[in-house]
Every structure is written in C-alpha cells, then in structure tokens.
C-alpha cells in the first residue's frame with residue numbers, strides 16, 4: 188500500500204511518523220518548505236487535553252517530546268479589561284490531564300524531527316492525476332529541490348496541506364470559507380510582563396477581547412479580536428495604535444494592571460501584529476471516486492475560539508492511525524474501507540467541535556456581552572460540552588469491530 192501525504196504540518200507529520208510502523212505500508216510525505224524553515228514562527232498555541240489524551244494513547248513517546256517543549260495549560264481565566272474576574276476554570280476539573288501551551292514553530296520542529304526522513308522537503312506539487320482504471324489511485328508529479336520527480340500508483344493520498352488546501356480546491360472545488368465578522372491579530376514577544384501574564388487568560392472590553400499566555404522560552408503569545416462587518420475587510424483605522432487603544436480601553440478609561448500592560452504592548456510601534464479574519468470552512472473528510480483523505484485544516488478549518496485547530500489535527504491523525512493499525516493488523520488493506528472507517532470515526536466528532544467552537548464565539552461577535560456570555564460558560568450545559576470536547580477524543584466504541 189503506497190501512501191502519499193501532502194504537507195508536513197501538524198497532521199501530516201504525525202501521520203508520516205505513525206504510518207512508517209504499519210506493515211505493508213510505504214509512506215512518502217511531501218512538504219513544500221525547506222528543512223528547518225518553520226512557518227508561523229510568530230504564534231503560540233494551546234493544545235487541549237483532548238489532543239494530549241489522544242497522543243498519549245496513540246504515540247506516548249511523541250506526547251513526551253511535545254510536553255518537553257511546552258508549559259502546562261492548567262487554567263482558563265476570563266476577566267474584563269478593568270480587572271474584574273468573570274470565570275476561572277481548572278482544566279483538571281474537566282479532564283484527567285491538562286493541556287499544553289507552546290510556540291507553533293516549536294510544535295512543528297518537534298513533530299517534523301520525530302517523523303525524520305519520511306518527510307521530503309522543498310517539494311512542489313505540479314500535478315495530481317487520478318488513474319483512469321477505476322481504482323481511485325493517483326499519480327503525483329512534483330519537484331524536489333528543483334528536480335522533477337514522480338510518485339505513481341499512490342493507493343491513498345492524504346491531503347494535510349492546511350486551510351488553503353490546493354488538493355481540496357482541485358478535487359472538491361473552491362472552499363468558500365464563511366466569514367464570521369471578527370478581525371484578529373496576533374503577536375509573540377519576549378516576556379517583559381514581570382509575572383503579570385502566565386497561564387491562558389482572556390480579557391474583554393465589550394466584545395473586543397485580548398487573549399494571552401506565556402510560552403517557552405519565556406515569551407508571551409497574545410491575540411486580539413474585535414467585531415467587524417461580516418465579509419468586510421478589517422477597517423484600517425482599527426489597525427492603528429490609536430484604534431487599538433480605543434477598542435480595548437473601557438468607557439471609564441480604567442484598565443486593570445494586566446490590561447494596562449497588554450494595551451501598552453499592542454500599541455507599541457516596535458511590535459509586529461499579524462492580521463487575519465475569523466472564518467470557517469465546510470467540513471469535508473474525503474473524496475469519492477479518488478482515494479483522498481482530507482486531514483486537519485484541509486478538512487475542517489474552524490474558528491480558533493476554543494483553540495481546537497491543531498488540537499483536532501492531532502486528534503484526527505491519532506484516530507486515523509488507530510483505524511489503519513487495527514484494519515491492517517486484521518489483514519484489511521482495502522483503501523475504501525480505510526477511508527470509510529476513518530470518515531465514520533471523525534465526521535460527528537468534527538461537526539460537534541466546529542459547532543461548539545462557533546457557539547463559544549458568541550461573546551466575540553457584534554453585540555456580544557462578555558458578562559452574561561461568560562456566565563453561561565460556567566453553567567452545566569456549556570461545562571458538559573466542554574467535558575465532551577476534552578474527553579471524547581477516540582474512535583467510537585464498536586466501529587472497528589463493525590469494520
């Protein structure tokens with residue numbers, strides 16, 4: 188069974204490592220960047236307890252390596268920019284393990300190192316052509332460090348090429364992401380907070396929200412969001428230092444101690460802010476007629492409100508590996524069966540996570556009220572969903588036996 192993975196990001200790297208141990212499988216992971224060129228260096232990530240649990244169950248050695256590059260994500264605190272605490276959750280009260288917080292670039296480094304030589308860098312895909320023999324296989328033409336190469340008769344193609352997936356656009360048509368009407372910026376800077384910022388926290392001024400936490404090696408990751416008209420570009424005025432100060436300062440002008448430090452930071456002219464808009468792509472796990480599995484953001488680009496993008500790429504990879512290991516151990520090497528079982532394992536779970544992430548974005552939208560919205564997040568219905576989010580990570584019971 189020949190498997191090609193396009194993209195060595197979060198999902199692709201985990202699959203490249205995990206598939207290498209499956210008997211009868213030959214795996215090639217083609218990544219377009221050069222070795223050591225870790226994209227998204229300017230971002231931090233929090234990975235949920237569900238990602239940690241999934242990795243501990245599937246690849247405990249990899250879990251230990253990520254943990255070594257991370258700080259524990261133990262709590263989730265919400266307050267106003269003025270300093271009034273609205274919520275404080277201990278993750279240990281909801282899940283048996285805590286989450287991780289680390290630099291995105293570090294996560295890539297650890298995952299790519301762990302996948303080793305299975306990842307081929309500096310690869311540009313020039314064509315993916317389905318075979319005409321009805322097998323669903325594909326031929327791939329690409330260049331590797333400028334040298335033309337081919338990978339023919341690929342039984343399974345895993346599209347792990349991220350939110351703007353070239354493969355999904357080719358085989359499934361334009362992604363048509365849905366804009367939700369929220370502008371977002373992010374930054375990663377050395378920690379000069381003097382202990383003010385540590386674990387995961389959010390601060391609201393109306394629906395405008397800052398989020399921040401400390402990551403190794405003593406840096407602060409922060410992001411800020413505020414409502415914009417749905418579908419519109421972020422108004423230039425809101426990107427100015429004056430605009431940002433206005434958006435995040437309460438009407439009475441009084442900022443708490445953390446709020447003052449945060450607003451000074453985001454309005455510091457020497458600090459680089461990276462801008463984007465919150466959006467969600469329609470869920471799509473596989474192709475029919477051609478053997479393509481979409482994995483991670485290429486399948487489920489979601490709003491980042493609950494920090495589930497990379498977390499779900501990890502969960503999906505672990506679930507796909509569990510399915511493939513079980514089916515191959517039972518002598519089943521039927522690509523259609525693999526695709527069908529992985530899709531059944533992930534479809535409802537991903538739908539739930541995407542919908543819950545959108546639901547939790549209520550306080551970020553125009554007219555959102557952080558006081559009542561956060562109070563709702565402390566009540567049993569939201570807490571039950573949070574428990575489902577952090578704990579229901581595996582392949583559903585009975586699915587592998589049925590397959």
Ligand SMILES: Cc1cc2nc3c(=O)[nH]c(=O)nc-3n(C[C@H](O)[C@H](O)[C@H](O)COP(=O)(O)OP(=O)(O)OC[C@H]3O[C@@H](n4cnc5c(N)ncnc54)[C@H](O)[C@@H]3O)c2cc1C
Pocket residue numbers: 193194195196197198199217218219220226230231232233234235310311312347348349350353373410482483484485491493494495496497498499500
């Ligand atoms: C600002 C921001 C903050 C975020 N915060 C969090 C968070 O706190 N927690 C969380 O869980 N998630 C977070 N996410 C989401 C998370 O980073 C993504 O969901 C995650 O990286 C998706 O993993 P992936 O494997 O699908 O794709 P990616 O990690 O994006 O990897 C895709 C890979 O494919 C490669 N590639 C793309 N096209 C090609 C091609 N044609 N040929 C070869 N290679 C190709 C790319 O170079 C890349 O290496 C955040 C995202 C953003 C933008």
